[in-house]
Amino acid sequence: MASQGTKRKRDHKSSDSSIESPLRSDMEIMFKAEQIMKKVTDNLVHTIIMHRDIILKINKMNNVSRKKATIGIFGKSGEGKSSLLNAVLGKKDLLPSGCFGACTAVVTQVEANLTDSNYIAEIELFSKEDWEKELKDIFRVLSDETEDRNDDLFEIAVEKITALYGADADKKTLEELKKDIKFDEIETFLSISKKTISNNDVSEFASVAESYILHSESSPGDWYWPLVKSVTFKVPDCHELLEHIVLVDIPGSGDCNKLRDDLWKSKLKECSVVWIVSAINRASTDSGPWGILKHCIEELGPGGECKSINFICTKTDDINPAAYMRLELHSYKDQKKVCILHRNEHAKTRVKEKFENSEIKKRFSTDGNVFTVSSNAFFDHNLNLEPGETEIPKLQDELRILNKNINRELTRDYVNEAKGVLSLIQSVQLDTDKKTTKVKVYMELENNLMKALNELDSRFDRIYSDLEQYLSKGVDESVQLCVASTKAMVSPNMDKRGFHKILQALCKNGGCYRSKNWDVTLDLNKQLVKHLQEYIDKYFNMIFPVTGTTGKSVQEQIDKFSIIKSDSASPESPILHHIQNFINTEETKLKSSLKSGVVDTKKHIYSSIQITIEKEMSSCYEQAAAVTGTGSMKKRQELLITTVDKIKHDMFNKAKLEMLKKFKDLKVLISY
Secondary structure, X not given: OHHHHHHHHHHHHHOOXXXXXXXXXXXXXXXXXXXXXXXXXXXHHOOOHHHHHHHHHHHHHHOOOOOOEEEEEEOOOOOOHHHHHHHHHOOOOOOOOOOOOOOOOOEEEEEEOOOOOOEEEEEEEOOHHHHHHHHHHHHHHHOOOOOOOOHHHHHHHHHHHHHHHOOOHHHOOHHHHHOOHHHHHHHHHOOOOEEEEEEXXXXXXXXXXXHHOOOOOOOOOOOOHHHEEEEEEEEOOOHHHHOOEEEEEOOOOOOOOHHHHHHHHHHHHHEEEEEEEEEHXXXXXXXXXXXXXXXXXXXXXXXXXXXXXXXXXXXXXXXXXXXXXXXXHOOOOOOHHHHHHHHHHHHHHHHHHHHHOOHHHHHXXXXXXXXXXXHHHHHOHHHOOOHHHHOHHHHHHHHHHHHHHHHHHHHHHHHHHHHHHHHHHHHHHHOOOOHHHXXXXXXXXXXXXXXXXXXXXXXXXXXXXXXXXXXHHHHHHHHHHHHHHHHHHHOOOOOOOOHHHHHHHHHHOOOEEEOOOOOOEEEHHHHHHHHHHHHHHHHHHHHOOOOOOOOOOHHHHHHHOOOOOOOOOOXXXXXXXXXXXXXXXXXXXXXXXXXXXXXXXXXXXXHHHHHHHHHHHHHHHHHHHHOOOOOHHHHHHHHHHHHHHHHHHHHHHHHHHHHHHHHHHHHHHHHO
């Protein structure tokens, strides 16, 4: 079966030469450029020792690496994520069913193994100290017999302790558990920070790796995922798909472990593309992935770098043709393929309509692409779908094109830098010690540098001033509305049954509550920053756009910077001509490097508002979480509302000043 799937994949690739040929061309260009630079280096080594700095520069060019593009995958366990990735990578038995999302607390990612033909799993483990703290939290939840006990957290605690120690482990005390032989084994196991599994046989590899990523309720014990912080799978023979790409499962569970929570949130901000995965029969109604996406808009949009969203409807071959024909086509003729393709088109229409009318669309300029896929039919001819009709090749093309574009950028940057180095070498060779000319050139370049820096500084001051105005208006609005917003969240006009548990969990978790399936999500911190963000978002997206130009963006101001002027005082100087070429390439390289730094820094700038609010509210959450006894819910509500009212002026002004400070830090980073 696996070989059939692989053959289909090859057939598809060979039919699409428009995608594959340019990639080969880029690789050839890079190879030839590297060969030229090698010859230049060899010649310099054997000629003039003064060229040592140039040789070091060439060697540095050959060792440049680039951060990989991240594709984040949202979807609950059982939605077909593992099968989807197996099909996309053409490796049917790679990821066992349910591993990609089954243990939703573990951050799982897949990338290419570019060094050998082995399948590798790099498993990052908790430290002993972190696991000891986790155990205490687990037993605190398990021992909670009050009416405030959170059922989701209790269920997660039971899953963790029984996965490791077996059935009925949740009935023991921590002291009793310490007497279990497995307790010492786990302590020894955690003495290493990372475990690596490597095997060139995919079935044997999966068999060993599954105990660190899966959980079996029917056979509890000896499943190690509760000890795992993250897993990275490295897959061979995926060069053209994943050389510059990493696929990351965004867990977004209700897990209360802060280390895991912070890890998946940081991965979320790195996503340049998002895949929303749901079974086709509930693709437009599944609250899980849509709920996570809605809750994480800020981390993906202004606080992240997401450029596109793809909705992937899985299990399209899972259909009852007779029932579908009666309900949708008003016919009793059993034609499975007709039913599948008909439902696919309807699913695409419904998902697109939901996306177009959603709050998510308002925050993203991208159109939501919809894919209807059948991983089973991609591998199995008997399911009567052609490879193209499974739409797996379309997703492969998405990866292939993204990978190709990154490869092309790397090739362009390398070739341009090589041209600059060659110009520098020519300028040295033309240098005949005309001191008057050299001094004149250097003075001119130094004057141009000071002028260009002053102009850049002035443009940044204007951005700072505008940002301060938007923030000030946002602070005023937040001060006026924050108390009402807090009341609406912590004391809603709704059925109060069970709400006291949610409010208790919110206070214990620093102002945020998420149910295990994301059907209930409350975040008081996000609620408090909402009005401030609404005032700055439009301008923030202008100065830090994810794609395109706005005329006011920070990157555009950087791109205007240059110390090379068209009205040079020495236009006829051959030395100056080559020096200018070299400087141009160095400026381009510097701007490209700064672009990555600007993207990373803007995430910290945007998130600084919420981080400040969380810090200012933290002591209040701790006090509210400690409230117990009769009337505890009302006391918590009053404490939260009165605290917000008391600190609102100071809190929002601190958030404003912190964002401005971080923007100043960016200015310093760029200018100096």
